[in-house]
Amino acid sequence: MSDETRGTGTPVTSDPAISDPATEGAAAPAADGTGSLATTGLTKAFGGVTALDAATVTFRHGLVNALIGPNGSGKTTFFNCVTGMIRPDSGRTSYRGADITRRAPHAIARAGIGRTFQLCRVFPRMSALDNVLAAARPGGLWRGLRGARSRAEVDLARGWLTRLGIEHLADVEARNMSWGQQKLLELAGVLMSGPETVLLDEPAGGVNPALLDRIGSLVRELNAEGRTFVIVEHNMDLVMSISDHVVVFDRGRPIAEGPPSVIRSDERVLGAYLGV
Ligand SMILES: Nc1ncnc2c1ncn2[C@@H]1O[C@H](COP(=O)(O)OP(=O)(O)OP(=O)(O)O)[C@@H](O)[C@H]1O
Numbered sequence: 555m556s557d558e559t560r561g562t563g564t565p566v567t568s569d570p571a572i573s574d575p576a577t578e579g580a581a582a583p584a585a586d587g588t589g590s591l592a593t594t595g596l597t598k599a600f601g602g603v604t605a606l607d608a609a610t611v612t613f614r615h616g617l618v619n620a621l622i623g624p625n626g627s628g629k630t631t632f633f634n635c636v637t638g639m640i641r642p643d644s645g646r647t648s649y650r651g652a653d654i655t656r657r658a659p660h661a662i663a664r665a666g667i668g669r670t671f672q673l674c675r676v677f678p679r680m681s682a683l684d685n686v687l688a689a690a691r692p693g694g695l696w697r698g699l700r701g702a703r704s705r706a707e708v709d710l711a712r713g714w715l716t717r718l719g720i721e722h723l724a725d726v727e728a729r730n731m732s733w734g735q736q737k738l739l740e741l742a743g744v745l746m747s748g749p750e751t752v753l754l755d756e757p758a759g760g761v762n763p764a765l766l767d768r769i770g771s772l773v774r775e776l777n778a779e780g781r782t783f784v785i786v787e788h789n790m791d792l793v794m795s796i797s798d799h800v801v802v803f804d805r806g807r808p809i810a811e812g813p814p815s816v817i818r819s820d821e822r823v824l825g826a827y828l829g830v
Contacts (some may be wrong), residue, residue: 590614591636591667591751591784596645597806605631607806608645613799615650615751618773618783618794620814623803624827628787630672630802633753637669639664649751668749672756673788674740678729682720682739685728686711689743690769714742719768734765741769755800759790772794794818802826 564738568821591613600608605628613619620631634640636647638659645657654662676685713722718738720731728736757769766789773783773796787793788803793800794814802810802817804826810817819825 571627581817590648590650590714593632593636594634594646594648596632596647598635598640598642599627604806606635606642606645607784609803609807611801611811613751613782613784615782616777616780616787617775617798618796620797621784621786621789621803622788622793622800622817628801628806629803630755631806633669633755633784633786636662637667637753650753654813656815662733663747663749666750666812667753668744668747668751669753670737670744670755670757672738672759674733676728676736679727681725682715682731683708683711683724684740684747686714686742687738689740691747692775710743710745714745715739717745718742718772728737732762733767734761738765738769745776750780751784752776754783754785754787756787757785758792760786766792766796804814 561596561752563629593613594610596606596609596611598606609632611626613621613633616627621632623629631640635642638654638657638661643654646653647657649662649665649667652665654665657665679686680688690707690711697804712721715724718741720735720738720742723731723735723739723776728739730741741757754773758766761769770792773785777783785793785797797814800811800814800817801808802820802823804822809822809826810820812820
């Protein structure tokens with residue numbers, strides 16, 4: 555069977571950096587727990603501000619995990635350290651049992667961790683389709699600009715746009731899309747490279763209720779197919795409705811964790827949010 559016709563007839567690629575929205579499922583959860591994304595004593599200070607204070611956290615494979623906490627409690631810094639975008643001062647991060655603390659961002663992405671950003675990152679003057687192609691792997695931007703891309707890659711990129719409900723915008727420049735549509739586009743790019751764990755930084759921020767519903771159901775669908783999520787989010791309705799496990803940060807470290815039903819009424823959590 556050729557790479558072009560594997561599975562249900564949906565074109566796929568043999569490039570492991572590219573994933574097929576129709577047939578690609580993430581790796582099965584590791585029974586021994588080595589699939590977890592875990593930190594031990596992760597610490598990061600900016601001048602006199604301790605953004606992460608010896609944070610020890612485990613996000614289990616196969617779950618929709620949420621990371622919540624008041625403004626400035628260190629959530630984005632946690633994502634930045636875990637994805638190699640900033641170096642922690644001390645502490646460790648492991649993924650699937652391997653130490654990834656000092657790895658470069660592209661190596662961490664290759665290990666299976668993808669992420670979106672609070673201030674969503676797309677190329678404003680490129681079409682939605684080119685954005686997804688460019689996001690697929692290092693060097694993709696150059697290839698996208700030169701038009702040297704395979705039919706299979708284009709079909710895959712269109713497949714992700716369809717899956718995210720924005721295929722009608724394939725030829726529209728990202729700058730002419732709504733904020734919510736740009737967030738879906740950024741996510742399509744992340745998914746194109748086939749991460750088994752996806753970190754979403756405030757997916758609901760500035761998004762209208764209809765798109766919010768789509769993002770929520772998409773996360774649950776992708777999770778049912780095997781992808782793990784860690785979601786930083788302030789919209790508590792979304793967090794409580796889609797998460798299996800919630801970790802609460804305050805002042806750079808976890809103060810509570812558990813299922814949404816427990817977290818909702820945890821006094822430490824209410825105290826952190828209300829400042830009491
Ligand atoms: N590059 C930086 N330089 C200086 N201080 C920083 C930097 N990044 C984060 N901080 C500080 O570290 C602390 C944690 O910030 P961080 O953005 O990680 O929190 P957060 O929980 O993601 O907040 P929010 O919910 O508002 O996005 C804050 O006091 C913030 O001002």
